[in-house]
Amino acid sequence: MSKDFLLALDQGTTSSRAILFDKSGAIKAVAQQEFPQYFPEQAWVEHDPSEIWSSQSAVMAEVLAKADVSARRVDSIGITNQRETVVVWDRKTGQPIHRAIVWQDRRTADMTSLLQSGGHGDMIREKTGLLPDPYFSGSKVKWILDNVEGARKKADDGDLAFGTIDTWLVWKLTEGEVHVTDATNACRTMLMNIHTGDWDDELLSLLEIPRSMLPEIRGCSEVYGECALSATAGVPIAGMAGDQHAALFGQACFERGMAKNTYGTGSFVLMNTGEEAVKSKNNLLTTIGWRIGDKTEYALEGSIFISGAVVQWLRDGMGLFRTSPMIEALAESVPDTNGVYFVPAFAGLGAPYWDPHARGLIVGLTRGSTDAHIARAALEAIAFQSCDVLEAMAKDSGTDLKELRVDGGASKNDLLMQIQSDYLQGRVVRPKVTETTALGAACLAGLATGFYKDRKEIAAQWEEDKVFEPERGAEEIKESRKNWKRAVKLSRDWHESE
Numbered sequence: 001m002s003k004d005f006l007l008a009l010d011q012g013t014t015s016s017r018a019i020l021f022d023k024s025g026a027i028k029a030v031a032q033q034e035f036p037q038y039f040p041e042q043a044w045v046e047h048d049p050s051e052i053w054s055s056q057s058a059v060m061a062e063v064l065a066k067a068d069v070s071a072r073r074v075d076s077i078g079i080t081n082q083r084e085t086v087v088v089w090d091r092k093t094g095q096p097i098h099r100a101i102v103w104q105d106r107r108t109a110d111m112t113s114l115l116q117s118g119g120h121g122d123m124i125r126e127k128t129g130l131l132p133d134p135y136f137s138g139s140k141v142k143w144i145l146d147n148v149e150g151a152r153k154k155a156d157d158g159d160l161a162f163g164t165i166d167t168w169l170v171w172k173l174t175e176g177e178v179h180v181t182d183a184t185n186a187c188r189t190m191l192m193n194i195h196t197g198d199w200d201d202e203l204l205s206l207l208e209i210p211r212s213m214l215p216e217i218r219g220c221s222e223v224y225g226e227c228a229l230s231a232t233a234g235v236p237i238a239g240m241a242g243d244q245h246a247a248l249f250g251q252a253c254f255e256r257g258m259a260k261n262t263y264g265t266g267s268f269v270l271m272n273t274g275e276e277a278v279k280s281k282n283n284l285l286t287t288i289g290w291r292i293g294d295k296t297e298y299a300l301e302g303s304i305f306i307s308g309a310v311v312q313w314l315r316d317g318m319g320l321f322r323t324s325p326m327i328e329a330l331a332e333s334v335p336d337t338n339g340v341y342f343v344p345a346f347a348g349l350g351a352p353y354w355d356p357h358a359r360g361l362i363v364g365l366t367r368g369s370t371d372a373h374i375a376r377a378a379l380e381a382i383a384f385q386s387c388d389v390l391e392a393m394a395k396d397s398g399t400d401l402k403e404l405r406v407d408g409g410a411s412k413n414d415l416l417m418q419i420q421s422d423y424l425q426g427r428v429v430r431p432k433v434t435e436t437t438a439l440g441a442a443c444l445a446g447l448a449t450g451f452y453k454d455r456k457e458i459a460a461q462w463e464e465d466k467v468f469e470p471e472r473g474a475e476e477i478k479e480s481r482k483n484w485k486r487a488v489k490l491s492r493d494w495h496e497s498e
């Protein structure tokens, strides 16, 4: 039977998705399931690994049924996932010993501040391309080992396994046979040296994490094992990358200097820097774009923790509208924010501020402020945050960005994309397929099996849907950009440590 399809498993922060692509990169079918978020304490965020697995395996079966395609016609599976989120499980029982600690969780803020004040910041930056922040996996693993009864002894005895979500899914898909991660997920743990491509003993000993817990680090495009589940039994798992890296690949940003921004729960801007691991002088991260065969390509990244999530908060927390897309009409009903600025630092601030103690605020309110102004200020905030990161990126890379390729749930919002282009004073380009994260994972799998010959074939499939050009001049936006920075200043260092 001919193999006509690639299956992408896209395990995101708020939902698990499975998408079936045909060879031209067109979507044949999508299945999606949201799963519960747990907020046990202020600024803590957890997921239940078994709910992640049950939602992901359910959508995998559902998408094939929806498309009426049998697993025998699926060439291979590509996995992509929310990054940094930590699962620790017992190797013997396969049971997690704690809920997954999610990338947004701030419980280890004091721990990472100590790493900084203890003089480890430069070493961490040099080796990992990251900076000490609770965002990354390492401090979360240490927290589990320190706080779950009996965990440290079990870890020392070699009975525990650690994984980011990619690792957890492969473990489940292969029924405990394969314990691997890929270079892009590994490089977000703060435990890997991005220059050697291996776990780093100095970092492991600093965080007291035994090497025996860790998965093997593999490339992004190779066969890791075969699926053991009945719905997809025998299909090779052949692609794996963190969601932002997969999106960079799916956007065909294959040349140095090309960049994308994914507007999901957070926003993540990545710029390809080729084989050079560019060191940021402006508080961006140096990250692995992908590793294919023995070649590693790098990227600069600006990670913004809250973007689409602010829309969700206005929807669910404030009840301003019923569905996320409805924010567009509400925000469009006013010509501007009437002086309102909204800093959505719900989970502290990521790049380029890196302040885990910042908290959200809305300023500039008057008796004339309405829900529409607040909605518009939320969209402006999404755009402002990306501009802050892109400004830093231009300085670090020494290149002015020619265009920004966009994707993710909130990129469907035309008003937001126009605001982005205005504040950026540059071209914003949205492709026909905005599921580029899943597409990237599928393509990585297809490259490994020979379904695709080379990257050129993939790049040729990328098609533009809509281009946004600035409608306002540089002078017109100057005042707003200045006020945004004033608002950010006010949000800083708000939460006091215990």
Ligand SMILES: Nc1ncnc2c1ncn2[C@@H]1O[C@H](COP(=O)(O)OP(=O)(O)O)[C@@H](O)[C@H]1O
Binding pocket: 012, 013, 014, 015, 263, 264, 265, 266, 307, 308, 309, 310, 311, 312, 324, 325, 326, 327, 328, 408, 409, 410, 411, 412, 413, 416
């Ligand atoms: N039309 C829209 N305008 C603004 N935000 C949107 C729109 N549609 C979806 N969103 C936001 O995008 C996010 C979902 O995007 P998605 O790429 O699925 O995220 P994730 O992968 O992080 O779960 C949600 O936070 C939602 O509020």
Ligand SMILES: O=P(O)(O)OC[C@H](O)CO
Binding pocket: 011, 012, 013, 014, 081, 082, 083, 084, 103, 242, 243, 244, 264, 265, 266, 303
């Ligand atoms: O699930 P997303 O799309 O919000 O992405 C989460 C990021 O990978 C976190 O680093």
